[in-house]
Amino acid sequence: MGFGSAASRSSGALPKLSIGQVLQRLANEHPDLTPSKIRFLEEQGLVHPARTTSGYRKFSDADVERIRTILALQRDHYLPLKVIAEHLASLDRGERPELPTPVASRPKTNGSILANDAELSRDELLRRSGASKELLEQAQAASLIQRTNSFHADDLNLLVALAELERSGIGPRHLRPFRTASQHEIGLIEQALSGVARKPESTHRSRSEAKADELADALERVRRGLVRQSLRGRAHGR
Structure with missing residues (x-):
């Protein structure tokens, strides 16, 4: 690298x-x-x-x-x-620093569609994200990050993004509608996977998990495309 x-x-x-x-x-x-x-x-x-x-x-x-x-x-x-x-x-400087160790992943056992995640303490979450305690508190108050002592890789990615947005004046309180929208997306994914997810075989579970990732990525692309489409429209006075 x-x-x-x-x-x-x-x-x-x-x-x-x-x-x-x-x-x-x-x-x-x-x-x-x-x-x-x-x-x-x-x-x-x-x-x-x-x-x-x-x-x-x-x-x-x-x-x-x-x-x-x-x-x-x-x-x-x-x-x-x-x-x-x-x-x-x-x-x-010509040094050979050791690469930082990635967050380890472990399988979930709570029946979630997405099986792999990582566990972090509050202090580790703040250290890795570079975010302030105040920002984490604001994110939790806005229901963007759960109030818990155990955090996951998705929480880390979210907090890193929130820290970048904060530098541009966009705070967690502005993003509350995103929580509502994400719950709607989860409902769509669960509905699409309902038939496969009920089957107990591990092969079906693996397919369900992979399909959930694909659907989440597709929904993200739609959301991102709509935002960029609107920005282009505003730039052209439409």
Whole structure:
């Protein structure tokens, strides 16, 4: 996952890729990656694209690898950007830091459709997310995260996202309707899987779990597409 020091990057291939070309290279691994996400990583000092005389960003192959590393650390290790920045700084100094250990997963035993999850304490949740205690309390007050002493990987991903939104002035209280919408989506998934989920055989359970993931991803794509569609409409005055 490494990509060498800052010196080796600067002496490598000249920056030649546009932000759109970077998205194309990473689309298979990270289909949700957007130009705004890449610009955000630049604002946070995690990636340093070159600029043309007209001000356009240009990325080298090493920049693409750096972005790939950042996204993988977020997705696979659930790390906040502050911790990722420290890891990258160590790589830039030519060090060989040990990769952070991913959150371990374990099978659920509560009959949930989605069988695999991870267990975290409150302190571990806050440490890994980089979020404040106040933000976690606000998320719990808004019913976005349950009040419990045991948290899971989904809670961690949610809290990381809430911390990013908080920096733009979007707080948990603004997101209460999302809880209602998610309950509606769960109802749709459970209805679609009701026939398979009642069957006791492990093969049927496995199919049910895989299908639930597929349906959840499809619903997320619909929601994301609708938001982007509305944003485009507003940008064009429709």
